[in-house]
Amino acid sequence: MAGTMVPAILAENLGKTYTRRKRKSGFWPGLRAYFSTESERFAAVTDLSFRVERGESVGLIGENGAGKSTTVKMLTGILVPSEGRIETLGVVPWRERRRLAQNMGVVFGQKPQILWDIPARESFRLLKVMYAIPDDVFRFTYDEAVERLELAEFIDTPVRLLSLGQRMRCDLAASLLHAPAVAFLDEPTIGLDVLVKERVREHLIEMRRRFGTTIVLTTHDLKDISATCERLLVLDRGRLLYDGSRQGFEERFAHGRTLLVDLGSEADAATRGALERDLADDDVTFTWDTPHRLRVECARSASAPKVTASVLEHLHVADLAVQGAELDAIVTRLYRTAKAPA
Template sequence: MSNAIEVKELRKEFKSYSSRSGLKGAFRDLFTRNYKVIPAVEDISFTVRQGEMVGYIGENGAGKSTTIKMLTGILTPTSGLVQANGMNPHKEREKFVQTIGVVFGQRSQLWWDIAVQESFRLLKKVYRVSDEDYNEHMNHVIESLDIGPLLDKPVRKLSLGQRMRCELAAALLHNPPLLFLDEPTIGLDVLVKLKIRNFLKEINEKYNTTILLTTHDLSDIEALCERVVMLDEGKIIYDGKLAELRSNWGEGKQIEFQFSNQVDDQQLDPLVKELDVFWTKGDRHNVWVANVPHEEEVISELIGRVVAAHKITDIKIHEISTEEIIRNIYEEGVIHGKIR
């Protein structure tokens, strides 16, 4: 199977300028300015096979969007090699953009004051899509995303969820083999997210569309991607299967206790001595979560100790979430640019 994306030693640096203080400093800034070079992406390498759906994740400022912009030809790399769909994105941009679709959650490619279908017609001419191909493909897209009732409405009158479904349809109007999604479900409700996820799975299966997805909503990653590439401070710290990440870092369970009375960690810590358990405060009143190893004896012992010492109104046992795993990795697992 051929590679849709090939990245080798990719680097992007930005100059950060600083102003000198005072009138004299302002005058000097007219002729020479102080700056420092900040690497946003540092010599990363990875490949994505045709038809693969890959989650590209990291904290704010890790370099995700910068990478996407280089892969789509918006930014020129400082150094390194980029190839997508067999082309250099920033050197062959006019030809390259005919073969990709892009959705930025914070930006729109639709015209604000005209009807959605008019935007689609304009994009149809931009991408030189024939009437036959447009009707066959877009009828399916419009039906799958349930945007038929929205086609006559101006974009400015759409809700966020409605607009994002239309944005996704616009990105797929020319049925590109490669799709970049940068925070496509930001701020959307659960039903809209499910509709978009199901649609992405469908086009991946039907057209073998390659999808590179960046998002802070890890439920999107879990629903769509078997593989994740994780960034930290511009460097790749993990590239592999999500299942392996969970098996290596997700051993254990979380036991959620809801206490009838107010408790604190000073009261709870003595109950977990020698059990290798640590507590975190829950997001509800009088709720504490115990993170425990995946051992039945420890779980039984902990529940017995807590119930004997405090009045409990509810107990829930959860597998450790992917979000918790990722948080643990960033807080304690990054060593010299790689995770343990």
């Protein structure tokens, strides 16, 4: 299909505008809008340019509605862009979707694609024939998936009888069975429990190690990204906010440290207020995860000993831990500041 010099993905000034029914807030205006045929244009992705080389692992992140799925759909040929240029493995995806499929794996975690009425084992056999997967490749990818993702228990059960998580695992296995050059995974770990998520990450890492698979991954679980992706593309309302290494991102946006405080007893509003007033002049943010769990994010300039002393003075502390900046924390703060008025 494409020479080795062709990048995995090339996007230039890519844009996607949806036409949708006009929305109004308020009950009566909302109701009127519901019955009207008025429509408006909405730019879901704007002026997106980036290039991904073969073998890279890229985490595509951004809040709900940032345009991640729209981007993945354009890259895989499901959607036609409204503007700009796009190539996946050297071909225009929406023009040559079928040809591309030979070298591409796609997973939409929200909507597993694997055949409904037959067991996964049968689907895997069909895929082997459809994609003309060589025996040695199939032996590796099949065994790797069955073992790593622990499919043996339900591989002979019709997919429609499986849980969403089991279906997801079969779907992921199916999408990578032909060892595609590039894999697009849109929230592949959604609804999976912690241990299974770990298995999914390991499977991706192993496939990449063995076949040099290019990976584009979107997820809400940033641990997926920390484990599998070296590069980040961060989208904010359809625009590219950051493109670079994960490490570079952490260095650039990490501000300081986070204090995790578990309380022995719930703090009332007055106590919380007193603590926050005490530290009002320090560069800290308070987040109450639960009434028993407080997160204090300290900027570089904040004095950790002072913050800790204040917390101990005001609250009945059961446990306390200091964390370096985790990708999770950085991204949460970034979204918050992106939303705050300038």
